[in-house]
Amino acid sequence: MEYTSIFPALITEALSTVRYPGSGKNIVELGMVADDLRIDGNKVSFSIIFEKSTDPFKASLLKSAEAAIKLKVPSAEVSINTIVPDSTPKAEVRPVLPGVKNIVAISSGKGGVGKSTVAANLAVALAADGYRVGLLDADIFGPSVPKMFGLENAELYMHEVDGRNLIIPAEKYGVKVLSIGFLIDPSSAAVWRGAMASNALKQLIEQADWGELDYFLIDMPPGTSDIHLTLVQTLGLTGTLVVTTPQQVAIADARKGIAMFRDSKINVPVLGIVDNMAWFTPEPHPEERYYLFGNDEDVDALAKEFDVPVLARIPLVSAVGAHSDSGSPIVLEPTASAMAFRHCAHELIEAVDRRNGNLPPTQKVSVH
Ligand code: ADP
Secondary structure, eight states: OGGGGOOHHHHHHHHTTOEETTTTEETTTTTOBOSOOEEETTEEEEEEEOSSTTOTTHHHHHHHHHHHHHHHOTTOEEEEEEEOOOOSOOOOOOOSSTTEEEEEEEEESSTTSSHHHHHHHHHHHHHHTTOOEEEEEOOTTOOOHHHHTTOTTOOOEEEEETTEEEEEOEEETTEEEEEHHHHSOGGGGGGOOHHHHHHHHHHHHHTBOOOSEEEEEEEOOSSSOHHHHHHHHHOOOSEEEEEEOSSHHHHHHHHHHHHHHHSTTTOOOEEEEEEEEEEEOOTTOTTOOBOOSOOHHHHHHHHHHHTOOEEEEEEEOHHHHHHHHTTSOGGGSSSHHHHHHHHHHHHHHHHHHHHHHHSOOOOOOOOO
16 A cells, blocks of 8 residues: 555655745745644644744645645645744733832841831831832731821822822832731731732732832731742842841741741842840930840841841830831931931941842742
8 A cells, every 4th residue: 555655754855845935945944844744544644834824825835735745645635734823912021110129028037026117217217318218018917017107097099000000109208108007907917818918918019109219118027928928929029138136036036037038949138137126225325225135146146147247236215116106207316216227227228239239130939
């Protein structure tokens, strides 16, 4: 039987006699014959690739190709498919926060160490220095930024930017502010877990008009949570600033937090540690220091362990808390503790510059 003699070279030879009109070349030379040739007895099937589904020579070429094969193998049953490469435009991948230069997560291992206090005062200090600053409160377990900014009753509005409806951040002390507390009732925050909180966070990042910012600070929930994973999947963070107190329990939890950011799958640079409530100072006597919780050495040892700097030590001063409670961060006042926060802001700027000079931009984490 004739079909035993059908072999691929014979088909290719036949097809190389088929010219694509006007090109002076045959369809094999032009790479139009796909590599899916199948020969089964006298059945021959393969595909021809057309650049456009509207190719005017499509029907005639298919006929010519079949005829060319039959000329060599008259008993062949030829079936030719056509392939048109997918030319539908791909959905545009919108960059997240294209106008934001530096994104810093303010994190802590343990709750109550002053993470939000540090985030709020740093944001206000940077804005007072003329930087464009955004502060996103992502602490689902206790969103306290609205209170610290006196924005508990802030109404949120949307406006249209490039055809998209975006949330307009509230603005106070020169800082653009949004809080997960604006979207959820803080008293029900504890039940906000997993997907719901993660969606709210993504919305506050992707569907808000943050505009152009030099520093975008994110007040994270304490510890390691779904929110952390969502954040590193949504954004490439410039780095994280870890807040701790000198207490052993706080340091132990801070260590776990640093280890998470350092994990090879997360890979977020740790810019430094802030030692908050490092000592107690009575406001009228800033020169007096009472080490209530632990010594400088305890936090220094943590910093050394991970080879990161202690960027600042902030005293425990009752006025710090009182100012936060009344909605006006202390950093705006001419006090010694305000100085400590301003110093911390300058150290942060330098740490970010060092990081940007030494490392490429952080990649978003992709989870498969
Ligand atoms: P976290 O965000 O880590 O849970 P907060 O920033 O809410 O912590 O601070 C916890 C409490 O400690 C708040 O009442 C805050 O006012 C107070 N606090 C934080 N830092 C200081 C400080 N340096 N001096 C005095 N009180 C502080």
